[in-house]
Amino acid sequence: xxxxxxxxxxxxxxxxxxxxxxxxxxxxxxxxxxxxxxxxxxxxxxxxxxxxxxxxxxxxxxxxxxxxxxxxxxxxxxxxxxxxxxxxxxxxxxxxxxxxxxxxxxxxxxxxxxxxxxxxxxxxxxxxxxxxxxxxxxxxxxxxxxxxxxxxxxxxxxxxxxxxxxxxxxxxxxxxxxxxxxxxxxxxxxxxxxxxxxxxxxxxxxxxxxxxxxxxxxxxxxxxxxxxxxxxxxxxxxxxxxxxxxxxxxxxxxxxxxxxxxxxxxxxxxxxxxxxxxxxxxxxxxxxxxxxxxxxxxxxxxxxxxxxxxxxxxxxxxxxxxxxxxxxxxxxxxxxx
Amino acid sequence: xxxxxxxxxxxxxxxxxxxxxxxxxxxxxxxxxxxxxxxxxxxxxxxxxxxxxxxxxxxxxxxxxxxxxxxxxxxxxxxxxxxxxxxxxxxxxxxxxxxxxxxxxxxxxxxxxxxxxxxxxxxxxxxxxxxxxxxxxxxxxxxxxxxxxxxxxxxxxxxxxxxxxxxxxxxxxxxxxxxxxxxxxxxxxxxx
Numbered sequence: 001x002x003x004x005x006x007x008x009x010x011x012x013x014x015x016x017x018x019x020x021x022x023x024x025x026x027x028x029x030x031x032x033x034x035x036x037x038x039x040x041x042x043x044x045x046x047x048x049x050x051x052x053x054x055x056x057x058x059x060x061x062x063x064x065x066x067x068x069x070x071x072x073x074x075x076x077x078x079x080x081x082x083x084x085x086x087x088x089x090x091x092x093x094x095x096x097x098x099x100x101x102x103x104x105x106x107x108x109x110x111x112x113x114x115x116x117x118x119x120x121x122x123x124x125x126x127x128x129x130x131x132x133x134x135x136x137x138x139x140x141x142x143x144x145x146x147x148x149x150x151x152x153x154x155x156x157x158x159x160x161x162x163x164x165x166x167x168x169x170x171x172x173x174x175x176x177x178x179x180x181x182x183x184x185x186x187x188x189x190x191x192x193x194x195x196x197x198x199x200x201x202x203x204x205x206x207x208x209x210x211x212x213x214x215x216x217x218x219x220x221x222x223x224x225x226x227x228x229x230x231x232x233x234x235x236x237x238x239x240x241x242x243x244x245x246x247x248x249x250x251x252x253x254x255x256x257x258x259x260x261x262x263x264x265x266x267x268x269x270x271x272x273x274x275x276x277x278x279x280x281x282x283x284x285x286x287x288x289x290x291x292x293x294x295x296x297x298x299x300x301x302x303x304x305x306x307x308x309x310x311x312x313x314x315x316x317x318x319x320x321x322x323x324x325x326x327x328x329x330x331x332x333x334x335x336x337x
Numbered sequence: 338x339x340x341x342x343x344x345x346x347x348x349x350x351x352x353x354x355x356x357x358x359x360x361x362x363x364x365x366x367x368x369x370x371x372x373x374x375x376x377x378x379x380x381x382x383x384x385x386x387x388x389x390x391x392x393x394x395x396x397x398x399x400x401x402x403x404x405x406x407x408x409x410x411x412x413x414x415x416x417x418x419x420x421x422x423x424x425x426x427x428x429x430x431x432x433x434x435x436x437x438x439x440x441x442x443x444x445x446x447x448x449x450x451x452x453x454x455x456x457x458x459x460x461x462x463x464x465x466x467x468x469x470x471x472x473x474x475x476x477x478x479x480x481x482x483x484x485x486x487x488x489x490x491x492x493x494x495x496x497x498x499x500x501x502x503x504x505x506x507x508x509x510x511x512x513x514x515x516x517x518x519x520x521x522x523x524x525x526x527x528x529x
Contacts, residue, residue, distance in 0.1 A: 009503050013488070052510035053503070056482040057467070058450035063367035073362050080395050082355055135356075221440055306356050309345065 007043050012050035022054035067173070067199075072147065074137040127155040130168075132283040140164075143175035144184065150281040163187070169203040169281075172217075190238050194219040200230075205280045209238045264302045271296045271318055275329070282307055289332035293320060341405040349396050358395060365408075366391070369415050370486060374441050375479060376416065377423055386419045395432065409490040412480070442475040443468045446477060448483075458517050466516055474509040 008160040012018045020026040021033035037047055050221050064072075119250055130136055130150050138146040138154075141161045148154060152168025153308045162184045174184045174195050186202055190209040193202065198216025203209065211220060222238055226245055230236055237246045266274055272294035275286040288294055296318045311322050311329070321334040344395070346364060366387065373383035394414075404410045411471030446461035467475060473495070480486045480494060488506070492499045 009507060010500075013503070048514070049507045049511060052514050053506050056510070057463075057478060057513075059444075059483040060448050060450050061447060061483060062371065064370050066363075069363055069366050072366060072384070072388070073359060076362070076391055077355060077358070079388075079392055080355075080358065082353065082358075306349065306360075309349075309360075 007040070007046060009046060009053070012047065013053060018050065019054050022051040070137070070147075071145070074139065077137065078185065101268050124159075125155055125157055127153060129153040132281065142177070142182075142184075145173040145175075147171040151283060161163045166202055167204060168204060169201075171199075171201045173199045175208070190223055192221040192243055194221065202207050211236045247281050266298045266300060267301065270294060271298060271314070271320070271331070274298050274302070275331070278307075278310065284329055286329045289330065291294075293318075293333070296320070330336065347404060347407050350395075353395075353398065355424075358391075362391060365411050369411060372479075372484065373415065373419055376419055378443075379423075382422060382426065383419065386422050387415070390415050390418050406490055406493065408484075408486065409493040412486075412490075412494045413496075431497060437515055442472060442479065444475075456512075458520055462516075463513070463518075466513055470509050470512065477505045478509055481506065 017026070017029040018033060020029035024030060037044065107167045126136055128136065128146075128148060130148050130152050132151050137149050138148060140146060140156075144162075146154060146164075147170060149169040149171075152166070152170060154167075154170060155165045156163060162182060164184075164186050166186050166188050172184075172186065172195075186193040186195070188202060188204045190204065190207055190217050191211075193200070193211060195216070197216045198217060198218055199214040200216075201210075201212040201214070202213075211218075211230065213232050215232055217232075218230050220230060220236060222228075222245065228236065228245060228247070229276060234247060264274075264277060267295075272288075278284055279286060298314070298317050302313045302317070307324070311324065314320075315322050315334070319334055321332050323330045323332070346357070346360045350355070350361045369387055369390075370383060373387060374380060377383050394411075401410075444464045444467050446459075446464045449460040449464050449467075467478065471480070476495065477491055479486070480491045486494070488502045490498055492502045495502065
């Protein structure tokens with residue numbers, strides 16, 4: 001530090017070690033700046049000002065809940081003129097009669113699902129299906145919102161949109177109808193979920209059905225006849241092999257893998273299990289260069305709307321390198337780490 | 338953990354697909370929503386305006402070639418739009434930008450964390466002190482410590498130069514610091 005410098009606010013604010021001193025972070029920096037101040041008392045005022053700017057004011061940020069943001073998003077998406085490629089994609093639709101969209105983009109599905117009731121009211125069944133890696137937000141005729149993950153399908157009879165069949169994975173926010181107390185059902189291969197107004201998540205992949213309840217209350221009826229009631233924050237798993245029910249409370253300590261509108265939330269889940277989710281959502285195979293990699297734990301949110309971003313996030317979280325070669329993901333050590 | 342850089346988000350947004358739009362929307366809608374509420378104190382206008390803002394942003398995505406700083410760009414263009422709308426709504430009594438901010442940008446005690454450097458003030462006193470600062474000072478404090486912008490972004494959003502941002506910050510915070518020090522002296526005197 002020499003005297004050619006102009007010791008003004010900007011000087012202090014752009015100095016990383018000064019910031020550490022102000023926040024009390026790094027021992028060396030603290031010692032250095034304490035000494036510096038003693039030998040430069042004439043800059044005390046500027047130093048104090050710079051320190052206050054660095055430490056600032058701690059606000060409690062009160063941002064909108066992700067539910068509200070998702071609602072706003074599902075309101076705005078149909079108003080967008082998303083891509084002229086919509087026209088090209090339309091040709092790929094085999095037949096609108098079957099109402100199965102095998103190769104349409106997620107974008108197109110969003111548009112179609114909003115208009116389908118106008119076009120297909122004479123059809124007896126409505127089916128919404130996603131391809132690998134697609135996610136669609138749906139509003140059902142009764143006002144219930146559904147986020148359908150990739151490689152999944154829901155269907156319902158048009159005269160009863162509150163009885164849904166699900167394959168794959170979806171997040172539901174059921175609109176209560178207090179006047180009639182009308183119930184809402186989700187049926188999967190393993191179980192039937194009976195619902196009043198509530199928010200919950202159902203995953204039927206991996207020989208196992210998982211139901212996670214966020215809000216409200218639901219009854220589950222399993223194909224083996226067992227009936228159980230769930231409370232918010234609880235996860236119930238039903239394994240096809242053992243035909244056994246497991247209740248778990250979802251909290252910070254239990255490992256879990258949840259999916260909420262476009263993001264997987266993991267808590268101390270081994271990489272191997274995280275990749276299983278990718279396998280079923282994107283239709284991929286995963287290889288590991290060594291078995292030890294499988295056990296690296298992951299915590300945090302991983303977006304799954306886009307495979308590239310998703311892989312990048314996992315690489316970052318685990319310090320591995322993931323190579324995507326024709327539907328095979330190869331996980332290996334990252335030499336940089 | 339920040340999952341995507343703004344460059345990534347903007348790249349996907351520009352491609353014109355729903356995923357790219359959702360990424361940008363989910364990241365910035367909540368931030369712009371609070372900013373809009375602080376500016377307008379009116380939820381309905383803020384939300385209408387935000388919706389139109391995002392639609393227009395999407396429609397014009399190809400016109401915007403080089404956005405150096407996405408966050409500052411979004412804040413400044415949304416603010417312009419919101420102010421225009423507020424002025425339209427109050428056509429009969431034209432208000433200047435300064436008047437508009439005078440009535441708004443208030444903070445509640447709940448919005449202020451108790452873990453403060455300025456530790457001798459309770460949150461409601463601190464909120465009061467902040468609310469009595471000038472509108473520009475409040476907005477700069479908001480952008481810096483609530484929205485986490487750096488000073489050069491703030492300069493862009495507030496349409497002033499970097500040095501002015503520093504000066505405003507310095508003045509606002511030294512006012513708060515002085516109040517804290519006075520309180521500290523009072524506390525000591527009380528004890529003795």
